[in-house]
Amino acid sequence: MPVSVTTVPQRIALAGNPNVGKTTLFNLLTGLRQKVANYPGVTVERKSGRLAGDGPATGAEVVDLPGTYSLNPKSLDERVAYDVLVGRMPGEPVPDVVVCVVDATNLERNLYLVTQILDLGLPVVVALNMMDAAEAAGLEVDADGLADRLGVPVVPIVARDGRGLEALRQALAEVPAPPDRPGWTLMPAVAEVVDRLAAQLTDEVPDLPPRRARFEALGALTSDPLLAPWKERAPGFHAAVLQARAALEERKVPYRQAEMMGRYGWLGPLVQSVVTRHKDPSEATLSDRIDAVLTHKVAGPILFGGVLLLIFQAVFSWATPAMDAIEAGVVLLGQGVRAVMPDGWLEDLLVEGAITGVGNVLVFLPQILLLFFFLGLMEDTGYMARTAFIMDRLMRRMGLSGASVVPLLSSYACAIPGIMAARTLANERDRLITIMVAPLMSCSARLPVYTLFIAAFIPSGALFGVLGYQGLAMVALYVLGTVMAFVAAWVLKTFVFKGDASMFVMELPPYRLPRLRQVFWRMIDRAKAFVVRAGKIIFGLSIVLWFMASFPQADPDPLLEARREQAEATFTARLDSIAAAEGLSAAEVITRGPMEAVQAADAERQAVLDAVAAEEAGRQIRQSLIGRIGRAIEPVMRPLGFDWKISAGILSAFAAREVIVSTLATLYSVGEDDGEPVMLREALKADRYPDGRPVYTPLVAVSLLVFFVFALQCMSTLAIARRETNTWKWPAVMWLYMFALAYGFSLLVYQGGQALGWG
Amino acid sequence: MPTLRDLDPGDRGTVTGYVADDPPGRLLEMGLLPGTLVEVVRRAPLGDPIDLKIRGFHLSIRKHEAAAILVERVPAS
Ligand SMILES: Nc1nc2c(ncn2[C@@H]2O[C@H](COP(=O)(O)OP(=O)(O)OP(=O)(O)O)[C@@H](O)[C@H]2O)c(=O)[nH]1
Numbered sequence: 090m091p092v093s094v095t096t097v098p099q100r101i102a103l104a105g106n107p108n109v110g111k112t113t114l115f116n117l118l119t120g121l122r123q124k125v126a127n128y129p130g131v132t133v134e135r136k137s138g139r140l141a142g143d144g145p146a147t148g149a150e151v152v153d154l155p156g157t158y159s160l161n162p163k164s165l166d167e168r169v170a171y172d173v174l175v176g177r178m179p180g181e182p183v184p185d186v187v188v189c190v191v192d193a194t195n196l197e198r199n200l201y202l203v204t205q206i207l208d209l210g211l212p213v214v215v216a217l218n219m220m221d222a223a224e225a226a227g228l229e230v231d232a233d234g235l236a237d238r239l240g241v242p243v244v245p246i247v248a249r250d251g252r253g254l255e256a257l258r259q260a261l262a263e264v265p266a267p268p269d270r271p272g273w274t275l276m277p278a279v280a281e282v283v284d285r286l287a288a289q290l291t292d293e294v295p296d297l298p299p300r301r302a303r304f305e306a307l308g309a310l311t312s313d314p315l316l317a318p319w320k321e322r323a324p325g326f327h328a329a330v331l332q333a334r335a336a337l338e339e340r341k342v343p344y345r346q347a348e349m350m351g352r353y354g355w356l357g358p359l360v361q362s363v364v365t366r367h368k369d370p371s372e373a374t375l376s377d378r379i380d381a382v383l384t385h386k387v388a389g390p391i392l393f394g395g396v397l398l399l400i401f402q403a404v405f406s407w408a409t410p411a412m413d414a415i416e417a418g419v420v421l422l423g424q425g426v427r428a429v430m431p432d433g434w435l436e437d438l439l440v441e442g443a444i445t446g447v448g449n450v451l452v453f454l455p456q457i458l459l460l461f462f463f464l465g466l467m468e469d470t471g472y473m474a475r476t477a478f479i480m481d482r483l484m485r486r487m488g489l490s491g492a493s494v495v496p497l498l499s500s501y502a503c504a505i506p507g508i509m510a511a512r513t514l515a516n517e518r519d520r521l522i523t524i525m526v527a528p529l530m531s532c533s534a535r536l537p538v539y540t541l542f543i544a545a546f547i548p549s550g551a552l553f554g555v556l557g558y559q560g561l562a563m564v565a566l567y568v569l570g571t572v573m574a575f576v577a578a579w580v581l582k583t584f585v586f587k588g589d590a591s592m593f594v595m596e597l598p599p600y601r602l603p604r605l606r607q608v609f610w611r612m613i614d615r616a617k618a619f620v621v622r623a624g625k626i627i628f629g630l631s632i633v634l635w636f637m638a639s640f641p642q643a644d645p646d647p648l649l650e651a652r653r654e655q656a657e658a659t660f661t662a663r664l665d666s667i668a669a670a671e672g673l674s675a676a677e678v679i680t681r682g683p684m685e686a687v688q689a690a691d692a693e694r695q696a697v698l699d700a701v702a703a704e705e706a707g708r709q710i711r712q713s714l715i716g717r718i719g720r721a722i723e724p725v726m727r728p729l730g731f732d733w734k735i736s737a738g739i740l741s742a743f744a745a746r747e748v749i750v751s752t753l754a755t756l757y758s759v760g761e762d763d764g765e766p767v768m769l770r771e772a773l774k775a776d777r778y779p780d781g782r783p784v785y786t787p788l789v790a791v792s793l794l795v796f797f798v799f800a801l802q803c804m805s806t807l808a809i810a811r812r813e814t815n816t817w818k819w820p821a822v823m824w825l826y827m828f829a830l831a832y833g834f835s836l837l838v839y840q841g842g843q844a845l846g847w848g
Numbered sequence: 849m850p851t852l853r854d855l856d857p858g859d860r861g862t863v864t865g866y867v868a869d870d871p872p873g874r875l876l877e878m879g880l881l882p883g884t885l886v887e888v889v890r891r892a893p894l895g896d897p898i899d900l901k902i903r904g905f906h907l908s909i910r911k912h913e914a915a916a917i918l919v920e921r922v923p924a925s
């Protein structure tokens with residue numbers, strides 16, 4: 090390797106098995122806050138940052154990689170790690186030094202990957218992580234002995250609290266010498282073949298260093314995916330590998346197992362010599378005892394159901410006080426702005442558009458934070474991996490796998506990380522199906538819509554005094570989406586994606602105490618993202634919507650004008666007749682006339698004027714651009730029970746779901762004659778058709794909710810699905826089938842409900 | 849010879865080989881190699897997958913894969 094011994098590293102990669110603390114260390118080294126959680130497969134793409142602190146290597150690029158069990162990638166996330174380490178990532182040179190993060194409580198399996206990385210010949214520093222857990226488990230690891238045996242620096246650390254970080258920084262101050270080849274050996278029959286193939290590969294691809302050629306030859310011999318790319322690059326080598334395989338098979342040499350046997354055979358005694366056990370390893374740990382309950386045959390599923398029920402109930406009921414406070418704050422802010430700003434369209438724009446639009450979405454922040462809090466707890470304790478274990482059998486029936494549970498549960502927060510997490514699925518069919526159904530899991534952007542309509546139209550009583558109807562309705566919506574995801578997966582498995590059966594191989598990490606600081610920061614980050622989103626997208630859209638709702642201005646209606654003049658005339662006539670009766674002049678009657686009669690006359694006038702103003706506002710909004718659009722699509726939405734305002738709201742929500750809330754808020758606010766920021770919930774309840782029927786019956790609300798459970802109204806989801814499937818085909822299918830479900834089920838609900846006489 | 853699938857929760861065994869010539873590579877990379885001591889900890893509530901303890905960590909695999917691995921029972925001590 091042409092690396093001089095005393096250079097300062099420019100690019101440092103963090104590699105290792107899944108869930109060993111790579112990202113925890115990455116955050117420590119860079120000061121960033123990438124996601125850390127206690128299950129394998131949290132990081133699924135390469136993340137990069139700069140080495141913080143002061144030292145020679147400060148500012149070097151640090152790359153956090155997805156976890157991988159070997160350099161024989163089985164899934165897309167492992168592939169990313171592989172590509173970076175072997176230098177196949179387009180536009181990315183190989184790292185100057187690889188920090189191999191290993192779990193000290195689980196050395197043998199962790200070192201398997203380390204021996205592979207050593208074989209590559211890249212400079213390596215081993216970060217011996219989780220020393221605290223090792224100590225607690227009664228394991229004593231001799232780091233110096235390990236360094237000796239591996240021939241690379243080994244630094245014991247506790248990434249969770251920063252112990253050993255300084256020593257690690259020092260080890261990274263300069264690029265260590267490339268390691269010698271580790272001493273493991275292949276069985277002779279295979280070693281000989283690999284040497285021969287490596288020589289042939291070097292002939293064909295001369296710029297490959299000999300050590301690297303041997304690594305590639307072994308990979309190509311034992312793995313089809315690793316052999317495939319050579320067909321074009323080195324056809325002779327490709328053919329030779331196939332020949333060699335046939336010959337080995339003929340002689341019944343178990344060459345595909347040779348590498349594992351060789352490496353583990355070398356590692357077994359090595360680990361024995363550096364680890365001292367102070368406790369009986371077969372003794373049940375605390376984690377084992379927790380598992381005995383949480384994955385128990387009967388208690389396990391019940392607890393899982395209970396946990397989900399608790400989360401949704403809590404999200405619905407615990408957030409209420411904070412939401413009320415924000416709502417009151419928004420109204421106050423609107424009134425304050427009205428009070429200080431001069432009347433005019435700018436004031437209207439600010440209050441009716443911006444404040445109402447953004448405020449009505451911000452109200453839901455507390456709920457979203459609570460949801461993230463609970464999901465964070467599940468992820469950080471290690472329970473998430475157990476849900477995969479519990480659900481695998483059921484998921485398999487549906488065409489998914491236990492490994493789909495993590496992506497799907499993540500989709501309750503947001504489909505985007507959920508779709509990304511599907512990268513951990515080794516089976517391509519499972520991955521595609523998981524991606525296709527993930528958006529059916531109700532994400533946090535649906536919460537505002539659910540909450541608004543449930544709070545307005547579902548009675549607030551409680552079943553048996555404890556289970557609130559509103560909370561139950563919320564759970565029902567989540568269940569509806571989830572069940573439909575299963576059904577869709579089954580349909581896809583049965584009719585669309587045929588493919589080989591999948592495997593399920595998942596490590597169950599030990600339970601760990603959740604780190605509240607971590608959960609807290611994740612909530613803060615989430616809150617920021619939500620506020621920024623509300624601030625950017627919804628603020629902008631609200632303003633656009635306000636313009637669309639306010640212009641073009643409706644021509645004055647002569648009939649309304651006449652009514653207004655009529656009211657004024659009646660008032661004047663009444664005053665005149667009072668004046669005549671009392672013997673006063675027309676001017677005196679206001680100040681000296683009989684109070685009661687004058688006030689009655691005035692109230693009558695005011696009532697007519699208010700009604701006229703309200704009608705004018707309503708007329709204005711119907712005449713406006715958004716009103717025209719809404720009314721244009723109303724016929725299509727009418728069978729679902731939606732009026733033109735809801736139709737306009739749904740249309741505006743196609744980019745992002747929660748926009749419907751701000752659209753409705755702006756529509757009702759502009760539609761109010763006084764333009765005060767409205768309590769949206771009240772405005773919905775009060776809205777009437779011209780003939781006096783309420784616009785929203787509970788049936789309409791349910792139909793709308795069902796529509797939002799199913800419809801895919803999220804540009805970002807489509808974009809990420811495009812990226813993860815590499816084609817527009819699947820996102821298009823996704824959008825269409827979900828829209829069909831939304832329309833079909835809303836139609837069924839509304840028409841069925843009406844036929845049964847429910848509204 | 850029994851396979852890993854035949855062991856009941858609580859049983860232990862030593863891997864002796866594989867039923868087919870080509871066992872799943874991932875299981876081998878995780879350390880399920882001849883000579884390795886395996887404990888079946890429990891079955892999932894629906895009977896599948898199973899939770900194994902090998903080399904000091906917990907690994908969950910399906911019965912279908914477990915049936916590919918030959919074991920020799922280790923009598924409880
Ligand atoms: N006890 C202990 N736990 C740790 C330590 N370092 C990390 N953890 C925990 O280990 C779990 C996994 O940490 P991550 O940093 O997400 O691991 P990762 O290697 O990035 O995982 P993947 O991205 O899934 O490959 C988390 O629950 C961490 O809090 C440590 O030194 N001691």
Ligand SMILES: [Mg+2]
Nearest residue numbers: 111112131132
């Ligand atoms: Mg990570």
